[in-house]
Amino acid sequence: MAKLKSVFVCQQCGQEFPRWAGQCGNCSAWNSLVEEVKEKEPTAGLQRQATPSEVITFPEVERVRRPKARFSTGISELDRVLGGQNNELGMVAGAVMLIGGEPGIGKSTLLTQVALHAVEYGTAPLTKKATGRVLYVAGEESPSQIALRISRIIDSESKKTKGNPAEKAKKPSQGVMEHLLFTTSTDVDRVIQTIKTEKPSLVIIDSIQTMTTTDLTGTAGSVGQIRETAERLTQVAKELDIPLFLVGHVTKEGELAGPKVLEHIVDSVLEMRGERTSELRILRAIKNRFGATDEVGVFKMTEFGFISVDNPAEYFLEHRNIPTVGSATVCVMEGTRPLLLEVQALVVPSQLAMPRRVGRGVDLSKIQIIAAVLQKYSRMPLSSYDLFVSVAGGFVTKEPSIDLGIALAIASSLSNSPLPPQTAAIGEVGLLGEIRSVTLAERRLKEAKRLGMKNIISKQSHSTVAAALIQFGLQYKPKKRNVLVAEDEDFD
Structure with missing residues (x-):
């Protein structure tokens, strides 16, 4: 023993x-x-002789490699985030993908749509239609609750919804739906035996915090249980070449719950964000062994499930054709995708000894630096004003190319003068007040022009921020004080 x-x-x-x-x-x-x-692991004796490990050459790896290693999830934006090249986007055989987000953000709904697509088409090569078996391990919901969600999703076929028509859930036949398997067991060893017996083409664990093993005494969700169950599930996924999705909880700070080692065990870590009052959801890859970590997917949440947003500018840009005070359009790169966003700024006189600097979607330090640059090189008395800067749509970015847009939005709000319509800003702001060039400027410029932007403010058009403000009439103009003098007043 x-x-x-x-x-x-x-x-x-x-x-x-x-x-x-x-x-x-x-x-x-x-x-x-x-x-x-x-x-307690038994210690090996001194007389134990280790045997050489098995090696394999690269040509042998090529011979046993699958003809096509990626499979579509049926959702174009999710495929984009998971990565790939050309037309081969999506899941990798044997990959373990962890998706996290706040409660109610839509993690289970998204994976239910993936499961329905896998049931209809399997995880066979994209050019070949083949029905697959999907195992959905429901640790938080009963099969009847999941069935209600599935019914809501597949009923979208008879409804008129906006988005990509190819992604509307098609109602699978009764015979195909029999390949969608459910289990409510939270014992990881029983789940693994079920996987080996049923040999599904896709496994979804909802969620990893509910999985336990009797080999440990910790409760479900403890560090030891999460680490051990994740390692065992990852091992069986690699052995059988089965794509595996894990749903993860988040802490009150917005980070994935559980040990950091969980993120090292899996192949991909996906994070879903979005405002509860907004229908937009943004999916970002924090870690991805099979693709870029800066790709982003944009979804529209409807009562029938997620719909990919192929043109996010329609949702992020509401004032591109209307002159609006305190608004500027910027172009950021998320992976290989240029996105046009709206930056909004509000500048009001401060009633505090230390004026407030508030940012949503941008770093607070970035706002402070840009405010200091505007105060020194454009003579703006921002030290006596409160600054509020936000990226519309709940988008979060750390791109330096957003600097110029923030500066223009702040200047527009302070001067109460709007930028001309159909104007975009592309550039980084240096500490000396200069406009610096950014990477992939040509792609950004092409995307801005494609969406109807006629005025592009960048390094090529202006060398400094002050020059751009003067051209568009956004420079600070001190108000003249009206001095009232009585006619009979004697100054002698």
């Missing part, structure tokens, strides 16, 4: 310690160490 040992695991970072302590020595979190019991 294997010996058991007791260790203390940090619930924040997953670091193990031989004894309890009030503070984690790795991440400095307080009261985060929880005792867990695990099997």
Whole structure:
């Protein structure tokens, strides 16, 4: 019988310690160490001889490689985020993908649509239609609840919805729907045996925080349980070449719950964001072993599920044809995709000793730097004004090309003068007040012109921010004070 040992695991970072302590020595979190019991690995004797590991040459790898390694999820924006080249976009055989987001953001709905597509077409090569079996492990919902969601999605065939018509859920036949398998078991060992028995073409685990193994004493969602169950599921996915989706919870800070080692175990980490009051959802790859990590997918959330937004500018740009004070259009690159966004700024007199700087969708430090540049080189008294800057649509970006748009929006709000309609700004702002060029400028310029932008403010048109402000009448003009003098007043 294997010996058991007791260790203390940090619930924040997953670091193990031989004894309890009030503070984690790795991440400095307080009261985060929880005792867990695990099997003690037997030590090997000195006389044990190791055998060489099996090696394989590159030509042999080429001979056993699949004819087509990627398979479509049926949702073009999700395929874009997962990566690929040319027309081969989507999932990779044996890949483990972790998708996280706030409760109610739409993670389960998105994966249900992926499951329906896999049931209809399987995960066979994109050019070949083949029905596949899909295993949906529901640790948080009952099969009847999932069936209600599926009925709502497939009923969209008879409804008129905007978006890509090819992505409207087609109602699968009764025979095809029999290939959609459900289980509510949260025992990872039983789930793995089910996978080996049924050999599905796709597995969805909803969610990894509900999976447990009897080999550990921790409760569901603990660091040890999450790490161990994720490792076992990843191993079986690699062995059988089955794409595996894991749904992950997030903490109140918006980060994925569980140990950081979970993100190292999986192949891809996808993050879904969006405002609860908005129908737009943005999916971004934080980690991706099989594609770019800066790709972004834009979806429209409807009562029938997600619809890919092929032209996000229709949703992000509401004032491109209307002169609006405090608004500027910018072009950012998300992976290989240029996106036009609207930056809004509000400048109001401050009633505080230290004026406020508030940003939504942009870094606060970026706003502070641009405000300092405008105050020094454009004589704007921003030290006595509160600044509020936001990227419309709930989009979050750290691109330096958004700098010039922020500067123009702030100047527009302060001077109460709008930019001309159909004007876009592309450029980084330096500490000396100069406009700097950005990467892939030609692609950005081409996309801006395609969407009807006639005026492009960039490094090619202006050398400094002050010059651009003067040309468009956004420079600061001090108000003249009216001095009232009485006629009979004697100054002698």
